[in-house]
Amino acid sequence: MKLALNFVQVALLLLTAPLLRGIVAKLKARIQRRKGSPVWRPYAEIWKLLRKEQLLPRDASGIFQLGPIVAFVTTLLAAAFVPVFQNTALFGGAGDIFIFVYLFALGRFFVSLTALDPGSSFGGMGASREALVAALSEAPLLLALTALAILAKTSSIAEITAWTVGQNFFDVSAVHALALAAVAIVAVAETGRLPVDNPTTHLELTMIHEAMVLECSGPSLAFIEWSQALKLNIVAALIMALFLPWGIATRLTPAALALGLAWFVSKIGFMALLLAFVESSVAKLRMYAVPNFLQVASALAILAVIFTAVMKR
């Protein structure tokens, strides 16, 4: 039963990923007083891409085809680490924050290689910028998660969630607030949203992720897009699981589960709104301002870790 539920959670994250993307796009359009495309459009796009012919650059090697798949698979595996509407996950006790972070790193590694494979300078540029952002965001992410792990005395995401649910919201707020801020900044960088990256632009001076996948087409592009959407979903779920888990189902009764699901939907809806609002109101950072942005995250994360020691006393 529990195992099945955990699979359901992964499937939920995977399948609703394009939807979340569509919703955010729709909300943004509405905020900007546009009509926007329907929320289901990402599904159609992925379906279309999956069936399309794939163009292979002559100079590319097998990596070019392997990369997107690895990205997709690692993201999917990462999804199995996060509790969604009930407080366990497929990789529950072993669902370690470090493995989680490194799965993303593995995916990114291969996407960067995919970008470099055709030998186009766009790919190189994107990979280079991605390397910078990734290198600088890994540390704050790990530190922020560490702060929570120290408090919960476990590094498993599901167990941290379980621990947090049992806490009074105001007891844990100091570290959590700092860590949340850090994770939020990193999440923006990680998922390639504004103000770090703009998922909609194709202007070579600014883009990161889009530059990397410029040569991808057909199924490869589908995997990339899907994994990118899934990543957004996972990060949203992670933030909720770690920082706002209240409302998640702790018992396996249908009622509790339904309530948990409802909470999940409303929380993620709120986050989508927030994201749309933020993305509509800030401009993209200059490339060389991104490190500063991430340094803020690092500082917050370091403070969070230090605060764990303060709170113990």
Next chain:
Amino acid sequence: MGILDVAALKILSSAAVLLFTTALLMAGAKRISTCVYLFAFQSAVLTAQVFATAFVQHSPEAYAVGAMVLLVKVLGIPYALLWLMRRLRTPHDVGTTVGTGNSVFIMAGLILLSFSAVRLYLQDFLAVEVALSAAVALILSGAFLMVTRSKALMQVLGLLVLENGIFLAALVTTFGMPFIIEIGIVFDLVIGILLMGVFAFRIRDTFEHLDVSRLRRLRG
């Protein structure tokens, strides 16, 4: 006490004054030959001391040593040095790096120093104090000559004076070492002077001067 005993003791005690004088004069000398003569005189004084000691001690070995010193230091070496000077045909000045006037003053200071030094170390041997001071003074003056006189022959002379000092020290403190050792030491001295003579020739032949302070190709 016979007249000879008195004479011997007088020689032993008063020789020191003569030795100081020779040391001072050597410091003031400007020509090598003067120094050679002074050295011969100094050695003669030493010889007298040896004979006096031998007389006092009734030691036949000491007579032999005295004779040997007479032969080698008073006659042999000065003669050889003068011969060398003639053969080398180089300027006869001593090659001062410290002027002769100053040298005399410094020498006087060294003599005073030797007195005080002997006082410092050997307060218990009052009887030989003067003689030992003279020995130290000779050692110091020999060293002084070697350091401040740049001619090769003056270095030889300095060494000889230094050696005289050591000899004197041995004489007054131990009344002579075993005979065979004395012979060995003198033999070494003779060979040493001989070799230095050989090298003096070679220096003259290769460098065409005898100024050792200019032998400075090897350094560092």
Next chain:
Amino acid sequence: MLLLIVLLLPALAAVGVMAFSFRQAAALFALGAGVSETAAVGLVIWNVHTRGVLTYGKYLRADALSAFFLANLAIVFVLVLVYSIPYLRHIPAGRFSSPRWFYMLLFLFLFTIVAVYLSNNLGLLWIMMEATTLASALLVGFYNTEGAVEAGWKYLVVCTVGLAFALFGTIAFYLAAVRGGVSPELALQWPAALQAASSLASAGSLLKLAFIFLLVGYGTKIGLVPMHSWLPDAHAEAPSPISAMLSAALLNSAMYAVLRYDAIISRALGTGFSHGLLLFFGAASVLVAGLLMVVQTDLKRLLAYSSVEHMGIIAVGIGLGGPLGLYGALLHTMNHSVAKSLLFFGAGHVREGLGTSDMRRLKGLARVLPRTSAMLVIGVIAIAGLPPFGLFVSEFAILSAAFTQTRLLLGVLLLVMLSIVFGAMAYQFLKMLTGEPRSDQKMNNLVGAEFLAMAACAVGLIAVGIFMPAPLARLLHSAMAVLQ
């Protein structure tokens, strides 16, 4: 009787070799004499091993310590003889410089050093020590070039003056012994003095005075800083076999004299005074020579300073004393002799072959003189105290002694200086050996005998470094027993 043979054989050989005016004949005769001398020395060592002490009359005596140093001397001498057979072809003819003169002086030199080791009397010891200077001075100036004459003069003057002080020290020691109650005939006999050592304490200050003069005097001969000034000149300008003789035999003989005195003084007054002085001069030598090695430009001068440094290490070993320190010091004399001979042989070949020993002008030796270079590499690794060569063992022992006595500062100083010395050596040798040679002329490679001598050194060094040959170990331990 055996001792007399050992002593007189070189003297007779010195006379005998003058009868041969051809190089080959002289060399053959010299080799024969050298081998028989070695055999005689071997017999002495054997007899010392079985019977303890050999004496002949009042003045000759051989105990295990003499035997150890004699063995060292014999090894070096045979190597030098073998090496000089082909080497002598480089010597230009001149007054006093023909092969037979060379061999004559070499045997005289040997005679004096043997006499140093065999003399039972401290006065005789001094006489023979002075005689070593006299015998070797002409050898130092053998080339009769400007440098050789200058070096010879400096050698002669500085060492004679130094030894004059040693004479004074000997006299003072005699006086102290007489005042300490030893009968005047026996006062200079080493075993008697050693036996009476405990009663010498009454003449303590005189004894100290004596030791100061002796240390400065013989220290000049050893080449301890700051009395070392003659050493680099003489080593650099002498013919290379003679450099090897000086470094590997002469310095040891002076060290032997200091060892003898040190044994008496430290028994009489406790180890503090004499050992303290040895430690100071040893450390100073290591420090100054080590630093000076950094800025040397001449190969043989570099090696000469390395001798100063190693003598410093040996002095430190003696100064540390104890079984470990003494063991290290004695073993180090042996190792250093062999290693330095090897290096001087190699340097000699470089100098005669390429016409210069200026390291700034030497390059690509590995290509021009591959076998010599290989030997030089072995030598330099050995002399730097790295395994698998003997000096590693002896330096290990000395350092162990330093740290066991918790003389940490000294130990650290030694380690630092060893590193600096290694740096200097490695820098210069790497620069010389590697790269493209300056001139494209191919040198004729080593003559068999030269290579033989060097290879023998290398094998010996490795042998001591990897496993201690049992006879050497026994000799070493009985030599140590003499001193303790």
Next chain:
Amino acid sequence: MSMTEDPRVMIQFGFLLCLTGLLVAPLISATMRRSTSARRADAAFIIGSLLIGAAVGAAVLWHGEAADLDLSRLAPFALALKVDRLSAFFFFLICTVSAPVTLFSIPYAQQHYSEGRATWFWVLLPLFVLSMVVVVTAATGFAFLFGWELMTLLSAALILLEGDSDDRRHNAFIYLLMMHVGAAAVAACFFLFLGQASNLTFEAMRSAGASLTANVRVWVFVTAMFGFGMKSGIVPLHLWLPRAHPIAPTPVSALMSGVMLKTAVYGLVRITFDLLGGPAGWTGYVVLLVGAVTAVLGILYALGEHDLKRLLAYSSVENIGLIYVALGAAMLFAATGLPTLAALAVIAALLHALNHAFFKSLLFLGAGAIHHSTHTLDIENLGGLQRRIPVVGVSCLIGCCAIAGLPVFNGFVGEWLMFKSLLAGGELHAIGGLPVLPLMIGVVGLVSGLSAACFVNVYGISFLGRPRTPQAHHADHTPRAMQVALVFLASGCVLLGIWPGLVLRPLLSLVAIIIPGAGTPSELQLISHVLPVLAGSMVALLLASLALPRVKRLTDTWACGLPELSPRMEYTASSFSKPIRSVFAFVYRSDRKIEVTPAEEPYFPQAMSYRSARTTSFEKSFYRPLVDTVIAAAQQLRRLQTGNVQVYLLYIFLTLVCLLFLLRFSR
């Protein structure tokens, strides 16, 4: 019990066999016929000895039966080898990695060396390996130093065997000198025990270790840190590492980076945990901070390089830093009475040492294979090699993933264990309220992020894209032996990544010896179970996704509508790392120089030249002045040797006078 059944006899026998093999191999190389088949036989002999050695190491690690060899009777000082579990681990590491490296050497030596040099190479290589074996199995200080110095000498000889240009000579000199200084410190560290120990056998030192005074303990640690740190290349003692490693013959580079550095780790563990009988807390902080600085600077320097071997050398600095971080954590735990956590951290350090040995030698050999095919090691001149030498490409990809610490490759396991132990440090008392250990997670995270960037760069630029030069375009075929060696190491990386339990359990029994009272950390169990599952599901999903039907068409890379992309338009390694380098510009302090001709019309240039040179600031601000001081002191001393004999005499007199005065006044 019969001979074959008694493991102790077998182990002992195998150990002797391995040593003898490595000792005999040079003799065979020196004397045998110089034919290809003979060389192969010789190499096979060496590999056989190494495999026996690896088996012995594994057996000792498993059974705990110590093999030993006492040669004290031969040598003047106690000279003995003993393989206990700690030694066995490093022994295993050396043998396992050396075997493929030796295999790789066969074609390498054939291509690079004349017959004479090849003979030297085959004489020196086994001796070099043997010296490392001696170091890690030494049971006395004498044996350790013996091996330690030989290790330096032999590797330097191998470096010079490769060539003797001025530049190479200079680097070899720096290597030799710094190693010698380090060895002096190591020697001092051993000798310091002599205050209490009667001799330098490890047993005597161990029993004396606890009774050393606090001061001596401090100095033992300081000298050990300095000496072993010099060898392992911690910042700022790393100066030699990026100079010496790249210029060695590639197999030797692999050994130096992959294996030789680990002997220093072994030494530090042996001294602090075993011989000193446990570390003090502050030493843990020192090691931790040194490790952190080393790791960050190491990887940043690596990012600035585009010479493959130099880059790999700097990356070794980084990995050593990570190992030190784990060791530092272990020391802290051990000092605060948390043996189980200390065990976890030590296991992390040792495992990372093993992992690094695998992937670093893999990458060095990969670099060698690239050089074999393209005759260049400059990343900027490569490109498109994946299609041309696919086996090398895949192996290197695995190596890059492993070194970047990505999951299901071995590098990840070590880092994960590190993370876990650092996280547990949140429990610890911290200085000034700073939870130092958990903060180190950030450092390790930063380092692994940067190293991922670095190795994306390495693999992406050299193996992917279009060939940037004709050499890369016409890359030669890789010899079979090289391929086998690479594949062996790569599969090691994968195996250890998927199934770390294979070594974690023996490591646990090892650690129990050096850290008394250590329990079993639950993390070991966890990671051994998770990774196979993770890897399995990953492979299954990958295969499933790959099985998706696709229609493919070959095209040209999009060139913004231009007719053709030239290789010069591609991103280069320098441009790739530029953003990161500009963020961390304060580390690099490069000297940049832009020249515009003609200078009077800067806005209408005819030619521009841009040059950027980076010297590590340590060299400029620390080493240069130090060396200059020594030389200046020597020059001053030199002036005392005036050449004037009168002055010389004066020195003697003055010495005498001074001594006399001293005597007078010391009474």
